[in-house]
Amino acid sequence: MKTVLTESPIEAAEFIERGGIVAFPTETVYGLGANVFDEQAIAKVFEAKRRPNDNPLIAHVGEIEQIKLLVSEISETAKKFIEAFFPAPLTLVLPKSVNVPLIATANLQTIGVRMPKNNFALEFLKACRTPVVAPSANLSGKPSPTTWQAVFEDLDGKIDCILQGAPTEIGLESTVLDCTAETPLVLRAGAVTLEELQKVEPRTKLYQLLKNENPKSPGLKHRHYSPRAQVVLQSSEFKVQSSKSSAFIGLNEPKVKFDLVKICATVDEYAHSIFEFFRQCDREKIEIIHCETVKERGIGLALMDRLKRAAEN
Numbered sequence: 607m608k609t610v611l612t613e614s615p616i617e618a619a620e621f622i623e624r625g626g627i628v629a630f631p632t633e634t635v636y637g638l639g640a641n642v643f644d645e646q647a648i649a650k651v652f653e654a655k656r657r658p659n660d661n662p663l664i665a666h667v668g669e670i671e672q673i674k675l676l677v678s679e680i681s682e683t684a685k686k687f688i689e690a691f692f693p694a695p696l697t698l699v700l701p702k703s704v705n706v707p708l709i710a711t712a713n714l715q716t717i718g719v720r721m722p723k724n725n726f727a728l729e730f731l732k733a734c735r736t737p738v739v740a741p742s743a744n745l746s747g748k749p750s751p752t753t754w755q756a757v758f759e760d761l762d763g764k765i766d767c768i769l770q771g772a773p774t775e776i777g778l779e780s781t782v783l784d785c786t787a788e789t790p791l792v793l794r795a796g797a798v799t800l801e802e803l804q805k806v807e808p809r810t811k812l813y814q815l816l817k818n819e820n821p822k823s824p825g826l827k828h829r830h831y832s833p834r835a836q837v838v839l840q841s842s843e844f845k846v847q848s849s850k851s852s853a854f855i856g857l858n859e860p861k862v863k864f865d866l867v868k869i870c871a872t873v874d875e876y877a878h879s880i881f882e883f884f885r886q887c888d889r890e891k892i893e894i895i896h897c898e899t900v901k902e903r904g905i906g907l908a909l910m911d912r913l914k915r916a917a918e919n
Protein backbone atom coordinates (compact mmCIF):
# COMPACT_ATOMS: atom_id res chain seq x y z
CA MET A 607 0.00 0.00 0.00
CA LYS A 608 1.22 3.50 -0.76
CA THR A 609 1.06 5.80 2.25
CA VAL A 610 0.15 9.35 1.21
CA LEU A 611 1.84 12.15 3.20
CA THR A 612 -0.16 15.36 3.42
CA GLU A 613 -0.33 18.59 5.39
CA SER A 614 -4.02 19.02 4.48
CA PRO A 615 -6.60 17.98 7.12
CA ILE A 616 -9.24 17.99 4.36
CA GLU A 617 -7.30 15.57 2.16
CA ALA A 618 -6.58 13.33 5.18
CA ALA A 619 -10.29 13.36 6.17
CA GLU A 620 -11.28 12.19 2.69
CA PHE A 621 -9.39 8.94 3.32
CA ILE A 622 -11.46 8.39 6.48
CA GLU A 623 -14.70 9.01 4.55
CA ARG A 624 -13.62 6.41 1.98
CA GLY A 625 -12.98 3.77 4.66
CA GLY A 626 -9.23 4.31 4.93
CA ILE A 627 -6.96 4.62 7.98
CA VAL A 628 -5.07 7.84 8.70
CA ALA A 629 -2.41 8.83 11.22
CA PHE A 630 -2.96 12.32 12.66
CA PRO A 631 -1.39 14.50 15.35
CA THR A 632 -3.03 15.30 18.68
CA GLU A 633 -1.67 17.19 21.69
CA THR A 634 -0.59 13.89 23.33
CA VAL A 635 0.77 11.51 20.66
CA TYR A 636 -0.09 10.73 17.01
CA GLY A 637 -3.18 8.52 16.60
CA LEU A 638 -4.12 6.04 13.88
CA GLY A 639 -7.71 6.88 12.96
CA ALA A 640 -10.69 5.13 11.40
CA ASN A 641 -14.41 5.95 11.19
CA VAL A 642 -15.91 4.61 14.45
CA PHE A 643 -18.91 3.17 12.57
CA ASP A 644 -16.85 1.37 9.89
CA GLU A 645 -15.96 -2.14 11.11
CA GLN A 646 -13.72 -2.91 8.15
CA ALA A 647 -11.67 0.23 8.61
CA ILE A 648 -11.30 -0.53 12.33
CA ALA A 649 -10.11 -4.05 11.52
CA LYS A 650 -7.39 -2.46 9.35
CA VAL A 651 -6.23 -0.35 12.31
CA PHE A 652 -5.76 -3.49 14.46
CA GLU A 653 -3.93 -5.21 11.60
CA ALA A 654 -1.59 -2.32 10.70
CA LYS A 655 -0.49 -1.87 14.32
CA ARG A 656 -0.50 -5.60 15.08
CA ARG A 657 -2.63 -4.68 18.07
CA PRO A 658 -4.11 -7.49 20.21
CA ASN A 659 -7.84 -7.52 19.47
CA ASP A 660 -8.79 -7.48 23.17
CA ASN A 661 -7.46 -3.93 23.54
CA PRO A 662 -10.23 -1.31 23.03
CA LEU A 663 -9.83 1.94 21.08
CA ILE A 664 -10.53 5.53 22.10
CA ALA A 665 -13.07 7.52 20.06
CA HIS A 666 -12.10 11.10 19.20
CA VAL A 667 -14.63 13.85 18.57
CA GLY A 668 -14.21 17.23 16.88
CA GLU A 669 -17.26 18.67 18.62
CA ILE A 670 -18.82 18.06 22.04
CA GLU A 671 -22.16 17.34 20.29
CA GLN A 672 -20.71 14.16 18.75
CA ILE A 673 -20.31 12.49 22.16
CA LYS A 674 -24.02 11.66 22.01
CA LEU A 675 -23.41 9.48 18.96
CA LEU A 676 -21.06 7.28 20.96
CA VAL A 677 -22.57 6.78 24.40
CA SER A 678 -25.88 5.58 25.82
CA GLU A 679 -25.74 7.87 28.83
CA ILE A 680 -23.69 10.71 30.33
CA SER A 681 -23.77 10.76 34.13
CA GLU A 682 -23.74 14.02 36.10
CA THR A 683 -20.16 13.34 37.14
CA ALA A 684 -19.09 12.77 33.54
CA LYS A 685 -20.81 16.03 32.57
CA LYS A 686 -18.77 17.86 35.20
CA PHE A 687 -15.53 16.48 33.77
CA ILE A 688 -16.55 17.36 30.21
CA GLU A 689 -17.43 20.92 31.22
CA ALA A 690 -14.29 21.40 33.27
CA PHE A 691 -11.78 19.92 30.83
CA PHE A 692 -12.84 19.19 27.24
CA PRO A 693 -11.05 19.68 24.87
CA ALA A 694 -8.23 18.03 26.83
CA PRO A 695 -5.75 15.16 27.07
CA LEU A 696 -8.46 13.31 28.97
CA THR A 697 -10.40 10.18 27.92
CA LEU A 698 -13.68 9.41 29.69
CA VAL A 699 -14.86 5.79 29.75
CA LEU A 700 -18.67 5.79 29.44
CA PRO A 701 -21.41 3.23 28.60
CA LYS A 702 -21.36 2.74 24.85
CA SER A 703 -24.21 3.32 22.42
CA VAL A 704 -25.58 0.25 20.60
CA ASN A 705 -24.52 1.93 17.35
CA VAL A 706 -20.82 1.62 18.15
CA PRO A 707 -19.52 -1.69 16.75
CA LEU A 708 -18.02 -4.08 19.30
CA ILE A 709 -14.77 -4.34 17.33
CA ALA A 710 -14.05 -0.72 18.39
CA THR A 711 -14.39 -1.48 22.08
CA ALA A 712 -12.93 -5.02 22.02
CA ASN A 713 -16.35 -6.37 23.07
CA LEU A 714 -16.68 -4.08 26.07
CA GLN A 715 -20.00 -2.33 26.74
CA THR A 716 -18.08 0.89 27.45
CA ILE A 717 -16.23 3.32 25.21
CA GLY A 718 -13.39 5.79 25.83
CA VAL A 719 -14.21 9.25 24.47
CA ARG A 720 -11.97 12.26 24.10
CA MET A 721 -11.78 15.63 22.35
CA PRO A 722 -8.14 16.55 21.67
CA LYS A 723 -6.86 19.99 22.63
CA ASN A 724 -5.10 20.72 19.38
CA ASN A 725 -6.51 22.92 16.63
CA PHE A 726 -4.98 20.92 13.79
CA ALA A 727 -6.46 17.68 15.21
CA LEU A 728 -9.85 19.36 15.65
CA GLU A 729 -9.75 20.68 12.08
CA PHE A 730 -9.12 17.14 10.85
CA LEU A 731 -11.80 15.58 13.08
CA LYS A 732 -14.41 18.15 12.04
CA ALA A 733 -13.61 17.48 8.38
CA CYS A 734 -14.16 13.73 9.02
CA ARG A 735 -17.79 14.49 10.01
CA THR A 736 -17.81 11.39 12.21
CA PRO A 737 -16.10 10.40 15.45
CA VAL A 738 -12.79 8.68 14.77
CA VAL A 739 -11.39 5.78 16.79
CA ALA A 740 -7.64 6.00 17.18
CA PRO A 741 -5.04 4.12 19.16
CA SER A 742 -1.53 5.56 19.24
CA ALA A 743 0.00 5.30 15.74
CA ASN A 744 2.91 3.01 16.63
CA LEU A 745 3.47 -0.70 16.15
CA SER A 746 2.06 -2.40 19.24
CA GLY A 747 4.57 -2.51 22.07
CA LYS A 748 6.78 0.28 20.67
CA PRO A 749 6.98 3.78 22.13
CA SER A 750 4.06 6.00 21.07
CA PRO A 751 4.93 8.38 18.18
CA THR A 752 5.31 12.06 18.99
CA THR A 753 6.34 13.08 15.44
CA TRP A 754 5.00 12.16 12.01
CA GLN A 755 8.45 10.77 11.20
CA ALA A 756 8.07 8.24 14.05
CA VAL A 757 4.72 7.16 12.55
CA PHE A 758 6.42 6.81 9.15
CA GLU A 759 9.18 4.66 10.75
CA ASP A 760 6.57 2.18 12.08
CA LEU A 761 3.70 2.29 9.57
CA ASP A 762 4.85 3.45 6.12
CA GLY A 763 3.25 1.16 3.54
CA LYS A 764 0.71 -0.18 6.08
CA ILE A 765 -1.71 2.78 6.29
CA ASP A 766 -3.46 5.05 3.77
CA CYS A 767 -2.26 8.45 4.90
CA ILE A 768 -0.19 10.41 7.42
CA LEU A 769 -1.38 13.92 8.26
CA GLN A 770 1.90 15.74 8.83
CA GLY A 771 1.68 18.10 11.78
CA ALA A 772 4.14 19.48 14.32
CA PRO A 773 5.68 17.30 17.04
CA THR A 774 3.06 16.75 19.77
CA GLU A 775 3.05 19.20 22.70
CA ILE A 776 2.65 16.79 25.61
CA GLY A 777 4.36 13.60 24.49
CA LEU A 778 2.50 11.14 26.78
CA GLU A 779 -0.91 9.60 26.09
CA SER A 780 -4.14 10.98 27.60
CA THR A 781 -5.38 10.35 31.13
CA VAL A 782 -7.97 7.55 30.99
CA LEU A 783 -10.77 8.06 33.53
CA ASP A 784 -13.44 5.41 34.10
CA CYS A 785 -16.74 7.20 34.80
CA THR A 786 -18.99 4.13 34.78
CA ALA A 787 -19.08 3.62 38.57
CA GLU A 788 -19.82 5.87 41.58
CA THR A 789 -16.13 6.55 42.11
CA PRO A 790 -14.29 7.87 39.05
CA LEU A 791 -11.11 5.82 38.55
CA VAL A 792 -7.95 6.89 36.78
CA LEU A 793 -7.03 3.83 34.69
CA ARG A 794 -4.05 5.49 33.02
CA ALA A 795 -2.26 8.59 34.34
CA GLY A 796 -1.68 11.43 31.89
CA ALA A 797 -1.34 15.19 31.51
CA VAL A 798 -4.66 15.90 33.22
CA THR A 799 -3.45 15.09 36.70
CA LEU A 800 -5.15 13.23 39.55
CA GLU A 801 -4.92 16.44 41.59
CA GLU A 802 -6.80 18.42 38.88
CA LEU A 803 -9.49 15.73 38.56
CA GLN A 804 -9.99 15.67 42.33
CA LYS A 805 -10.68 19.42 42.28
CA VAL A 806 -13.73 18.67 40.11
CA GLU A 807 -14.73 15.39 41.81
CA PRO A 808 -12.95 14.78 45.15
CA ARG A 809 -13.84 11.06 45.14
CA THR A 810 -11.62 10.41 42.09
CA LYS A 811 -9.07 7.69 42.80
CA LEU A 812 -6.15 6.03 41.14
CA TYR A 813 -7.01 2.52 39.98
CA GLN A 814 -4.74 -0.09 41.58
CA LEU A 815 -4.55 -3.40 39.81
CA LEU A 816 -4.92 -6.22 42.31
CA LYS A 817 -3.05 -9.48 41.86
CA ASN A 818 -4.95 -12.09 39.82
CA GLU A 819 -7.56 -9.53 38.82
CA ASN A 820 -8.48 -8.85 35.21
CA PRO A 821 -7.45 -5.24 34.57
CA LYS A 822 -10.28 -2.74 34.02
CA SER A 823 -8.29 -1.28 31.15
CA PRO A 824 -7.21 -4.15 28.91
CA GLY A 825 -4.26 -2.08 27.70
CA LEU A 826 -2.76 -2.28 31.18
CA LYS A 827 -1.77 -5.90 30.72
CA HIS A 828 -0.06 -5.48 27.37
CA ARG A 829 3.61 -4.91 26.78
CA HIS A 830 4.08 -1.21 26.29
CA TYR A 831 6.26 1.71 25.45
CA SER A 832 9.43 -0.31 25.05
CA PRO A 833 12.54 0.58 23.16
CA ARG A 834 14.73 -2.36 22.07
CA ALA A 835 17.29 -1.29 24.66
CA GLN A 836 17.04 -2.33 28.27
CA VAL A 837 15.56 0.43 30.47
CA VAL A 838 16.90 0.95 34.00
CA LEU A 839 15.37 3.34 36.53
CA GLN A 840 17.53 5.11 39.04
CA SER A 841 17.64 8.03 41.44
CA SER A 842 20.13 10.82 40.78
CA GLU A 843 22.99 8.74 42.27
CA PHE A 844 24.72 7.34 39.21
CA LYS A 845 27.03 4.61 40.37
CA VAL A 846 26.19 1.99 37.75
CA GLN A 847 28.35 1.77 34.70
CA SER A 848 28.88 -1.12 32.33
CA SER A 849 30.74 -1.82 29.14
CA LYS A 850 27.54 -1.75 27.09
CA SER A 851 26.66 1.34 25.06
CA SER A 852 24.49 3.39 27.35
CA ALA A 853 22.30 6.46 27.44
CA PHE A 854 20.95 8.71 30.14
CA ILE A 855 17.83 10.86 30.38
CA GLY A 856 16.81 12.88 33.41
CA LEU A 857 16.78 16.22 35.18
CA ASN A 858 20.29 16.26 36.66
CA GLU A 859 23.66 16.06 34.92
CA PRO A 860 25.07 12.54 35.54
CA LYS A 861 28.52 12.27 37.11
CA VAL A 862 29.60 9.35 34.92
CA LYS A 863 29.95 9.27 31.15
CA PHE A 864 27.24 7.97 28.80
CA ASP A 865 27.24 7.61 25.01
CA LEU A 866 24.07 9.66 24.72
CA VAL A 867 22.74 12.11 27.31
CA LYS A 868 19.57 14.19 27.48
CA ILE A 869 19.10 16.62 30.36
CA CYS A 870 15.59 18.03 30.68
CA ALA A 871 14.96 21.37 32.38
CA THR A 872 11.58 20.33 33.78
CA VAL A 873 9.45 17.22 34.36
CA ASP A 874 7.16 18.47 31.55
CA GLU A 875 10.09 18.52 29.16
CA TYR A 876 11.14 15.05 30.36
CA ALA A 877 7.62 13.72 29.65
CA HIS A 878 7.61 15.47 26.28
CA SER A 879 10.96 13.93 25.28
CA ILE A 880 10.87 10.38 26.62
CA PHE A 881 9.30 8.46 23.72
CA GLU A 882 11.39 10.21 21.04
CA PHE A 883 14.49 9.63 23.17
CA PHE A 884 13.69 5.90 23.34
CA ARG A 885 13.39 5.83 19.55
CA GLN A 886 16.64 7.77 19.12
CA CYS A 887 18.40 5.26 21.40
CA ASP A 888 17.17 2.41 19.20
CA ARG A 889 18.37 4.17 16.04
CA GLU A 890 21.79 4.68 17.66
CA LYS A 891 21.95 1.04 18.85
CA ILE A 892 22.13 1.95 22.53
CA GLU A 893 21.92 -1.15 24.75
CA ILE A 894 21.01 0.31 28.16
CA ILE A 895 18.98 3.45 28.87
CA HIS A 896 19.28 4.89 32.37
CA CYS A 897 16.24 6.96 33.30
CA GLU A 898 16.28 9.19 36.35
CA THR A 899 13.20 8.74 38.53
CA VAL A 900 10.98 11.74 39.38
CA LYS A 901 8.40 12.45 42.08
CA GLU A 902 5.07 10.73 41.36
CA ARG A 903 2.88 13.80 41.36
CA GLY A 904 1.41 15.96 38.62
CA ILE A 905 2.64 14.81 35.21
CA GLY A 906 5.42 12.97 37.13
CA LEU A 907 2.88 10.23 37.95
CA ALA A 908 2.24 9.60 34.25
CA LEU A 909 5.93 9.76 33.37
CA MET A 910 6.86 7.27 36.12
CA ASP A 911 4.05 4.96 34.96
CA ARG A 912 5.50 4.86 31.42
CA LEU A 913 9.09 4.50 32.70
CA LYS A 914 8.15 1.59 35.00
CA ARG A 915 6.37 -0.20 32.16
CA ALA A 916 9.35 0.28 29.85
CA ALA A 917 11.67 -1.06 32.57
CA GLU A 918 9.49 -4.15 33.14
CA ASN A 919 10.22 -5.61 29.73
Ligand code: TXA
Binds near residue numbers: 740
Ligand atom coordinates in the same frame (compact mmCIF):
# COMPACT_ATOMS: atom_id res chain seq x y z
O1 TXA B 1 -3.61 10.29 24.07
C1 TXA B 1 -4.18 9.26 23.71
O2 TXA B 1 -5.04 8.69 24.41
C2 TXA B 1 -3.82 8.68 22.33
C3 TXA B 1 -4.23 9.68 21.27
C4 TXA B 1 -4.07 9.16 19.88
O3 TXA B 1 -5.54 10.10 21.52
N1 TXA B 1 -4.41 7.40 22.16
C5 TXA B 1 -3.99 6.30 22.82
O4 TXA B 1 -4.68 5.16 22.48
O5 TXA B 1 -3.08 6.31 23.62
P1 TXA B 1 -4.17 3.70 22.86
O6 TXA B 1 -5.11 2.81 22.16
O7 TXA B 1 -2.75 3.57 22.56
O8 TXA B 1 -4.46 3.58 24.39
C6 TXA B 1 -5.79 3.52 24.84
C7 TXA B 1 -5.85 3.01 26.26
C8 TXA B 1 -5.54 1.54 26.33
O9 TXA B 1 -4.78 1.28 27.48
C9 TXA B 1 -6.94 0.92 26.43
O10 TXA B 1 -6.94 -0.33 27.07
C10 TXA B 1 -7.69 1.97 27.22
O11 TXA B 1 -7.15 3.22 26.77
N2 TXA B 1 -9.12 1.96 26.91
C11 TXA B 1 -9.73 2.27 25.74
N3 TXA B 1 -11.07 2.07 25.81
C12 TXA B 1 -11.32 1.60 27.06
C13 TXA B 1 -12.51 1.18 27.75
N4 TXA B 1 -13.69 1.18 27.17
N5 TXA B 1 -12.37 0.75 29.02
C14 TXA B 1 -11.18 0.74 29.62
N6 TXA B 1 -10.02 1.11 29.03
C15 TXA B 1 -10.08 1.53 27.76
Ligand code: MG
Binds near residue numbers: 741742750
Ligand atom coordinates in the same frame (compact mmCIF):
# COMPACT_ATOMS: atom_id res chain seq x y z
MG1 MG C 1 -0.85 2.89 22.57
